[in-house]
Amino acid sequence: MGGPVLYGAYLLLVLFLVDGACYLRYRWPGDRAMTRRPSARAVRGVPPATLRRLGWLEADHESSFVNFGRAKRRGVIRVGCVGDSFTAGAEAGFSEDFPTILQRLFRERGYANVEVLNFGSGGYGFQQGYILWEEVGRHFDLDYIVLGPEGFFPERDTTFGSFSKKSPSADTLYHARWILDGPGLRLVEVVGDTFEDRAAAYRCFVPYWRYLRYDLRAPAFLSCLLPQGRELRNPFYYQRDPEKEAFTIYERLFNAMADSGAQVVVGHYDQAIVELGKKLRRRNLFATRLEEARRFPYRAVKNHDAPAGNRLLAEQFFAILTGRREAVLPEIGFEPLERAVARPDRAPSRNLDDYERVGVGLEGGKPWRFVEIMRGTNIRDVPAKYFRASGLRSLLILKLPNHLLPQAVFYPVGTSLEEAMPLTVRPARGAAAGKEFLLGRVSLLRQDLDVGVVDLGEVLQNAYPGFNNEDTVQLVREPFRRFFPGTILLGTQALFQASAPDEAGRVTFHPLLRRFLQIYAPAELLGGAAASGRLSLRLETGRGPRVVLPLGRWRRAREDVSVAFEAPNGLKPIPRSGARGRKGS
Numbered sequence: 001m002g003g004p005v006l007y008g009a010y011l012l013l014v015l016f017l018v019d020g021a022c023y024l025r026y027r028w029p030g031d032r033a034m035t036r037r038p039s040a041r042a043v044r045g046v047p048p049a050t051l052r053r054l055g056w057l058e059a060d061h062e063s064s065f066v067n068f069g070r071a072k073r074r075g076v077i078r079v080g081c082v083g084d085s086f087t088a089g090a091e092a093g094f095s096e097d098f099p100t101i102l103q104r105l106f107r108e109r110g111y112a113n114v115e116v117l118n119f120g121s122g123g124y125g126f127q128q129g130y131i132l133w134e135e136v137g138r139h140f141d142l143d144y145i146v147l148g149p150e151g152f153f154p155e156r157d158t159t160f161g162s163f164s165k166k167s168p169s170a171d172t173l174y175h176a177r178w179i180l181d182g183p184g185l186r187l188v189e190v191v192g193d194t195f196e197d198r199a200a201a202y203r204c205f206v207p208y209w210r211y212l213r214y215d216l217r218a219p220a221f222l223s224c225l226l227p228q229g230r231e232l233r234n235p236f237y238y239q240r241d242p243e244k245e246a247f248t249i250y251e252r253l254f255n256a257m258a259d260s261g262a263q264v265v266v267g268h269y270d271q272a273i274v275e276l277g278k279k280l281r282r283r284n285l286f287a288t289r290l291e292e293a294r295r296f297p298y299r300a301v302k303n304h305d306a307p308a309g310n311r312l313l314a315e316q317f318f319a320i321l322t323g324r325r326e327a328v329l330p331e332i333g334f335e336p337l338e339r340a341v342a343r344p345d346r347a348p349s350r351n352l353d354d355y356e357r358v359g360v361g362l363e364g365g366k367p368w369r370f371v372e373i374m375r376g377t378n379i380r381d382v383p384a385k386y387f388r389a390s391g392l393r394s395l396l397i398l399k400l401p402n403h404l405l406p407q408a409v410f411y412p413v414g415t416s417l418e419e420a421m422p423l424t425v426r427p428a429r430g431a432a433a434g435k436e437f438l439l440g441r442v443s444l445l446r447q448d449l450d451v452g453v454v455d456l457g458e459v460l461q462n463a464y465p466g467f468n469n470e471d472t473v474q475l476v477r478e479p480f481r482r483f484f485p486g487t488i489l490l491g492t493q494a495l496f497q498a499s500a501p502d503e504a505g506r507v508t509f510h511p512l513l514r515r516f517l518q519i520y521a522p523a524e525l526l527g528g529a530a531a532s533g534r535l536s537l538r539l540e541t542g543r544g545p546r547v548v549l550p551l552g553r554w555r556r557a558r559e560d561v562s563v564a565f566e567a568p569n570g571l572k573p574i575p576r577s578g579a580r581g582r583k584g585s
Contacts, residue, residue: 045066054128061095079143081099082119084150085150111576122376144263152268190202308523359540370382392413395412399453475504
């Protein structure tokens with residue numbers, strides 16, 4: 001009897017030691033990264049306990065609620081937009097999130113008594129949005145609550161750690177969550193006051209009961225046994241169907257919002273969320289599907305709405321809030337541009353840094369712009385004097401499969417380009433280490449300008465969204481995968497460091513010299529009555545005619561897109577200033 005018992009105890013001890021060793025290896029990178037993560041910074045008007053439950057809060061956009069007083073003026077109607085990064089305006093810029101654009105539409109169209117407040121924050125699930133509304137938004141006397149166009153993610157709302165991967169990292173953030181408790185809900189707090197305390201509690205070897213029972217991700221003592229990048233569903237989770245659980249929680253939170261007395265508008269890209277809102281049949285809750293444009297120039301590079309996309313979104317919410325049955329949206333698309341055989345005019349200089357201003361735009365329309373792709377979902381505008389001030393002589397365009405030039409990845413280079421200049425990769429390991437292999441060659445758009453294209457269609461396939469942090473991520477075709485990881489060179493100059501392919505064959509290209517650029521359209525996409533034209537790179541010397549280099553041809557759709565909404569089911573439309581309407585107007 002003692003033999004089998006001792007043998008079983010021995011096996012358990014071995015398993016415990018192996019698991020413990022794996023756990024130490026699993027935790028160590030997170031321990032190092034954790035020391036660089038500050039606690040969530042204070043936000044005016046948000047109690048520390050609320051901020052702790054949220055985990056983090058972005059409130060630096062123009063339309064943020066922190067820029068408004070809690071008490072509204074007499075006659076003012078307030079609209080509160082609650083959501084995630086799509087609401088916050090990720091990748092769009094400081095004043096081009098959809099709540100800011102919606103505010104402009106109200107002002108321009110005779111609704112001077114309307115204020116639009118932004119309660120969005122990147123990375124939120126609906127539960128965090130609800131906590132922010134319940135503990136902060138309620139105090140701003142909102143007449144309307146706008147939910148959407150995203151922000152409902154069961155994978156975020158069934159865990160305490162957002163953005164968590166198999167290996168702990170500085171990108172993991174911790175927040176409270178709601179759980180089902182009989183016919184009601186119960187809020188379960190995170191453990192720890194500081195980020196370091198919360199991270200340690202969440203990843204400890206012997207898990208806290210709340211995490212073992214109510215977090216869909218497997219506890220650390222199981223996660224540590226998995227290969228890098230893999231995740232396991234928690235076998236101890238309290239619900240068999242997490243997605244059904246998440247939608248049941250959404251339903252109860254919807255009802256609580258509707259019971260507050262505010263008019264609730266759910267405008268969403270996902271029909272499942274729309275159907276959930278319709279199912280409740282509340283007179284002050286209206287749900288509808290929104291038109292989504294997932295293409296250039298309406299979509300940003302990391303899959304959020306670009307300024308032009310936010311304009312389409314704001315137009316739809318404006319129509320719903322003012323009682324209209326439809327919204328009419330202008331739509332444009334791009335076509336390939338035939339290259340000119342010869343040009344009678346010659347550019348005054350080949351080098352871009354000789355020009356006082358370098359910009360991009362449509363003929364007769366508002367200026368478009370280059371933006372730098374920053375870490376996370378931030379962008380930074382590139383000023384017109386960027387090339388001159390930085391001594392950048394050339395612009396390299398990396399053309400991806402099925403992309404036109406306006407959609408390409410742009411990279412400024414400090415040296416001149418030459419026709420047929422090679423773009424190569426130098427593998428870092430394996431039998432090919434140290435050798436160089438051709439990826440493509442430069443084709444100058446004009447022989448008298450340092451602007452060239454490398455078509456990478458034979459090497460890469462699209463991996464949408466195409467950016468990860470400040471890097472570009474693409475799917476590498478066979479047989480080129482064997483050349484990575486490695487260094488990408490233009491001639492003899494190293495431009496990018498390429499990672500090893502992941503399980504799907506995706507490779508990250510990290511810029512070594514400066515950041516990648518992308519072209520962004522303004523929110524007011526079209527100006528005038530033109531039905532077609534060219535998108536061009538424009539170079540100005542300041543003392544003569546500018547040089548215009550076409551990048552693509554655009555064409556307006558023959559008919560504008562008309563988005564129809566159902567009857568608002570009792571939703572009270574916002575009246576114009578001075579018109580008689582709902583209480584407070």
